[in-house]
Amino acid sequence: MSLLKSMELDNKLADLQGWNYKDRQIGKLYELNNFKEALNFVNKIGEAAEEMNHHPDIFIHSWNKVKITISTHSEGGVTEKDFILANKIEKAFR
Numbered sequence: 001m002s003l004l005k006s007m008e009l010d011n012k013l014a015d016l017q018g019w020n021y022k023d024r025q026i027g028k029l030y031e032l033n034n035f036k037e038a039l040n041f042v043n044k045i046g047e048a049a050e051e052m053n054h055h056p057d058i059f060i061h062s063w064n065k066v067k068i069t070i071s072t073h074s075e076g077g078v079t080e081k082d083f084i085l086a087n088k089i090e091k092a093f094r
Contacts, residue, residue: 001072001079012083019086025057025071026078026086030093035063042066044092054085 004012009021019028032038038060045068049055059067070086072079 001075001081003072003075003077003079004083009078016083016086016090021078024077025069026082027067027069028086028089030066030068032064032066038064038066041093045089048088048092049085052081052085052088054081056085056089 009026013019013021013026016026016028019026030041032041042058042060045056045058045066054070054072056068056070059069061067068086068089070082071077072081
């Protein structure tokens, strides 16, 4: 997969509420109701990531916040694969 260009990134980010692009990766901060929900959400993300063999960076903090960042490390930035995973994460959050 090849890196997405700036215009492609902007168009794809417009379809993902709350996601942003920074430091050659896309990311979002999710706030859940409690720690247990945060852990369950992380497990759902893990399942989607394993199915794709594409793994985001996941940071749980405060007791109910989950920060996700995704990039295709082998390409040195963001590819279509990252947006496919981001969309799966969005569906897991609902």
